[in-house]
Amino acid sequence: MAEPLALYVHWPFCVSKCPYCDFNSHVRESVDQAAWREALLADLRHEAAQLPGRAVSSIFFGGGTPSLMPPATVAAVITEADALWGLAEDCEITLEANPNSVEVANFAALASAGVNRVSIGVQSFDAEALGFLGRAHSDDEARRAIAAAQAHFARVSFDLIYARPGQPVGAWEAELAEALAFGTGHLSLYQLTIEPGTRFATLAAKGALTIPDGDAAADLFDATQALTRAAGLPRYEVSNHARPGEESRHNLTYWRYGDYAGIGPGAHGRRLTQATERHKKPENFLSAVVRNGQGLKVEADLPPQERATEAMLMGLRLTEGVDLSRVEARSGLAREDFVDAGAVARLAVQGLMVQERDRLAVTDAGILLLDSILSEVVKTH
Template structure:
C-alpha cells in the first residue's frame, strides 16, 4: 500500500470569483462582473481529463468546490463537472461532494440544482450572527439572511456546515458564548470555528499595520475564547475532531480529513494546490493564481499547472506531522518514522507528556486539549 492510501483520494476545484472581496480574506478570490461559464466548463473538464488519465482506477472519496464563492456557479456547470468526474474515477459508496456557499448567493432553486447534480454537502460562510460585525467583516448578508439560507440548505441537503469567526473586534467572552449558543440551537451538525487572523496582503492587514484596526482581543482573551469553545461544543455533542472543526460523530468533513491524513488530492483551478503520488513519487502541484492566466494556459497548453515538484520523504514526514497533529485522533508514529527515517526523540516525547501537551496510546501520538491550544509550539518541539 502506498502512503497516500492512508488518507484517501479527493478532487479540489477552485472557483475564484466573488461578489465582493472581504477585508480579512487572503484566499485567491476576485471580483468579476461578467463570467463566461461555458469557457470555464471546458477548462475544468480538460483538467479533469488530464489528471484522470494520470490517476486512472483510483477510488475517489471526495470532491470539494471551494473559492471564492462556488454558489455563484450555474448548477449546469456544477452538473457537467460532477458528471465528468463520475466517468473519470470510480467513486466510493459514501462519496462526499461539498460546495461552499455564501448566504447572500443562496437560492432554493439553485440549491436543488446542485443537489440534482450530485452535491450532498454544503459549507456556508456565515461568519457572524451579529449584523454590526457582519458589516465590519465586509459581508453582504444579514443575520436574518444567514438564517434563511441555512434553513434553505437544510431543506435540500442532509449535511450542512457553517463557518463562524471569533476573536473579532470588541467581542467579549460573553458575546462569543451567546453567539455560539445561538448557533448550536440551529440544529447544526458541523462547525468550522476560526479565530480572526490578520493576514498580510489583505485590507485588514493594511489597516492593522497603519494602526487603524482597533479592539482586537489580547492573546489571553483569544485563548479563553478557544477553550470556552471546546467546552460548549463538547457539551452539545460536537467535539473538536480538528483544531478548528467540530462535528457530531460521523459528520466530519471527509474531504478535509484527506488533507489532515496526508492523502492525495488533485487541485484544479486558479491557485489550487495538489498532492499526487505517481509512479511511487509524491508530487506537489500548483497552478497560476490569475483566473485569466490559468484559463488561457489550459486552453493553449491543455495543462493548468504552474509547478509539479517532488516532495522528499523528510518533507513528507514534516507535512504529516503538521497536519496529523491538528486532528484529535493524532498521528501514527510508525508511519511518521517510515517517512522521516528517524523516530521522534524519546526525551522530547517524555518532556511534552510530563507538561501535558501530548499523550501516547500505543503508536498514536496526540496533542492534548491544552497542546492543541499551542499547537505550533508543540510541533516545533517535535520537529527533527
C-alpha cells in the same frame, strides 16, 4: 487496493473581496461560463491520467464563491470525475456557499447536480460584525440560508469567526448557542487572524484594528470547547467541530496526508510524492489550459523530509493525532528522522502531548500552544 482520492475544485470568482480574506478570489464583471466548464473538465482529465486506478471518496468545490457556479457546471464536473475514476458509494460532495438569496435559490439545482453537503460562510449572526467583516449578507439572510440548506442537503456545516476586536466572552457564547441550536452536524469556528496582504493587515499596521490578546483569545477558545462539547459537537481539529461521524471526510484526507487532486485556478494537490499547483490568476489559468490541456504552474517532487514534515504539521492538528507508522510509509523515513522523541517525552510529562504506540497527539491542554509544540517536536532536516 489503492487508497481513495479527494478532489478539490477551485472556483475563483466572488461578488466582492472580504477584508480578512487571503484566498485566491477575484472579482470579474463577466465570466464565460462555457469556457470555464471546458477548462475545468480538461484540467480534471489531466489529473485523472496521472492518478489512474483510484476511486474518489470526496469532492470539494471551494473558492472564491462556488455557489455562483452554474449547477450544470457542478454536475458536469461530478459526472466527469465519476467517468474517469469512479465515485465511492458514499462519496461526500461539498460545495461552499454564501448566504445571499441569489445563491440560496440555487440550492435545489445543486442538490440535483449531486452535491450532498454544503458549507455556508455565515461568519456571524451579528449585523454589526457582518459589516465589520465586509460580508454582503444580513444576519437574517444567514439564518434563512441555513434553514434552506437543511431542507435540501443531507449534511450542512457553516463557518463563524470569533475573537473579533472587543468581543466579550458572554456575547460569543450567546452567538455560538444560537449557532448550535440549528442542529447541524458540523461547525467551523475560526479565531480572527490578521493575514498578510489583506485590508485588515493594513488597518492593524496603522493601529486601527486590534484583535484579542493571548489570554482573552484563550478564554474565548475555552468557552467554545465547553459549549460545543455539551452540544455533542466536540472539536476534532483545531477549528472544526462535528457530531461523531459527521466530520468533513474531504478535510480529513488533507489532515491524514492522503492523496488529493486539485483543479482550477490556484488549486494545490498532493499526488503520491508530488506537489502540484495551478496558475492563480483566472486568465492565466485559462490560457494555460488552452495551451497545454491543463492549468499546471508547479509540478514538483517532494523530498522525503518535506513529506514527513507536512504529514506531521497536518496530522497534529487533529484531536486523534498522527499515525507515525503511516508517516513512515508515506515518507520512506524512520520516525526518529522526523520526530524529536526527547521533546515528545518532555511535553508528555507536562500533559501537553500523549503517545500510545504509533499514535501521537496534542492534548486539549496543549492545543493553544500548537505552533510552539510543532517547532519542538517536528524535525525538519
